[in-house]
């Protein structure tokens with residue numbers, strides 16, 4: 001059960017429902033997605049052959065507003081994972097207090113094995129089949145693992161052709177010149193940084209020179225690393241799917257990024273080469289899972305030495321691991337708070353599209369900070385009031401907001 005994210009999501013719901021005596025009908029409603037869409041996408045490959053791909057869209061709940069959540073292109077995308085990710089979006093949107101419900105989707109594909117034109121045809125095919133289920137006021141997809149602003153622009157274009165009018169608000173995470181918001185690329189990493197800072201402030205913890213190890217050096221992990229370094233944290237380990245590096249004296253994040261771009265991997269950058277997962281058990285103050293689900297399990301949790309886990313990936317900690325971390329008194333800043341910056345700025349983008357506005361980057365960051373600070377304070381408040389973990393507190397905040405809107 002521990003590796004099934006959907007079972008984990010349901011267990012989290014059940015646990016919190018009990019703490020706040022949630023209405024049983026609402027609990028049952030949230031315990032299953034509103035709708036699950038499965039789509040076959042036949043694709044003509046460049047070599048003339050045809051391959052059929054499977055895409056999913058799970059619309060979990062829309063009590064607070066249109067379904068909202070990312071699309072992931074990954075060879076291991078499966079329905080239980082997508083259902084869990086959609087559930088977490090419902091919770092996250094409620095925690096960060098934006099008027100959206102939760103959705104998630106994806107295609108079971110390794111996009112690195114497709115040419116650019118195959119990827120475009122696959123995405124447009126997916127968008128055509130999805131078009132009757134999505135829309136600015138129905139369901140608004142966004143980027144996630146392996147999906148990019150360009151992919152979002154293809155979806156907007158395809159959807160707009162089908163409905164016969166330009167509809168930029170059908171997706172978020174578009175390129176800035178094509179209806180995207182300033183600051184969306186930085187948003188999740190920056191939001192995680194704001195949440196961490198606010199919680200450190202609330203708990204009166206000094207952060208200068210705290211050491212940090214980050215698993216996943218993609219969009220989210222790389223921006224977080226830069227903001228942390230700028231604020232005086234010491235980034236000592238980084239990893240991606242190919243492996244990691246550990247340098248106790250500190251890593252020059254910008255140089256590591258350039259190196260990774262040119263070599264395709266962090267290995268050999270400097271310090272010591274380590275495995276992708278080893279970053280999580282190093283002797284550091286903060287670890288940041290920023291790659292995929294189930295990074296922290298009962299196998300590696302006993303070896304974790306950090307005092308703070310900042311969950312930037314979705315669902316990186318299994319239930320069993322969560323128990324182990326709790327017993328070790330490790331503070332876990334839960335995903336539905338820590339990585340909510342992405343959807344906060346997605347909401348800002350959607351809002352700008354709907355109202356034909358364009359905000360400056362500094363205004364976006366100011367509004368993002370306000371959202372993250374306020375969510376962190378609400379979660380910290382519930383943590384103190386109910387004497388529960390920050391994760392349970394985040395679910396309490398979310399479920400109370402949803403219950404109040406029914």
Ligand code: NAD
Pocket residue numbers: 143144145146188215216217218219220221239240241242276277290291292293312313314339340342343
């Ligand atoms: P990305 O594709 O840009 O980066 C993912 C990174 O993880 C890559 O560097 C990849 O090499 C690395 N990775 C994959 N498997 C790994 C492993 N086993 N060990 C170490 N590294 C590994 O994706 P992203 O947008 O940065 O998203 C990362 C996580 O953050 C995902 O869980 C995603 O759902 C979550 N998230 C992203 C956003 C967003 O705005 N992009 C918002 C909320 C949550």
